[in-house]
Amino acid sequence: MTLPLFAADSPDWLKVKDGELLWIPNFLSRVDASYYYERLYKQLDWQQQAITLFGKSIMQPRLQAWHGDKTYTYSGLTMPPNPWISELLELKSRCEQAAEHRFNTVFANLYRDGQDSMGWHQDNEKELGINPVIASLSLGGTRRFVFKHLHCKSKMELELTPGSLLVMAGSLQHHWQHALPKTQKPVEPRINLTFRNVVSE
Template sequence: MQNLDLFGEASGQGEWLAIDDGLLFWAPDFFTVSDSDGYFSALRQSLNWQQEAITLYGRRVMQPRLQAWCGEASYTYSGLTMQPDPWTPALLQIKAACEQVANTRFNSVLANLYRNGQDSMGWHQDNEPELGPAPVIASVTLGETRRFLLKHRHTGQKIDFQLSHGSLLIMAGQTQSHWVHSVPKSTQPHGERMNLTYRWINT
């Protein structure tokens, strides 16, 4: 397994990484600690956090995390359609910074709140039709560090990140076609981790 939790740390602003059948950008310290603290506090209070039910293997289950959806388009996955709440000032500031690095525009963001180590995200691809054939997804972490795994669908190769407070990971190219990703549960005590995944929804 390839571990990239410190890859690119010396560059400060991160760098693009070519992987098999995909492309990533990794910046472990993209936002300063002070800015990250401010964003976390503002979004924890201002977003409409909800625990939603999805269809998984034919049955309805509650997702093991809280979510909020903001921006300019609705989004449907796993039998759940989310209608957007308005942008907040903090979300727009983060979006602008991500767009500059990604060299693309985003019109929506999915915010996930992992309340403790038992909150998680199973293996999946962000490959819904409205995302297009090669979506660019910018993932910002605020709060507690959590493990993030990528696994190649055909070779089984895994890449292991430790997504920390203020980090930015961008998945681009054909990553969503050839890789799945997850945030596994942890037996270690964890505080709250907020994850913002910016994307463009074709309407």
């Protein structure tokens, strides 16, 4: 069963089964989204690194950069932080206001084409605390984003358009997985910024 999210023009928290979501499709104007995409595409030190998945070392199907105040570890990969740059600090402040939550790091991912992707996962590492709040800001091309509940057949999906903001909160990371699937359709490169609060190292 696929569940609808909520009205595209309703910037309100939605209580879904076992979690909370905030979806603001026009969080940034198209002009601002384009500006930040170009600046971050050129300024961030994009890397493709190996992660451990099901006991095997594989190269990530995307490029990434980690910035902020804390080190972060996931899938066997430890990432010391790069320093903040002004554009990331500007976007962090805006996302903090919308999410009503403070962030001390940002995980930037660059999806170069439709074959770059993110598999099913939960952002439930102990460094993020019990019920993490994660603000996901999209720049560049539009990509399909999907959720599935771990214990029932419920699914949700939406199109992550440039300038859109999706905030995941509550117990969502304990009960839902999410993914950015591959696509054969022609898509523009996309930058995704996930602002997080790392509480330990």
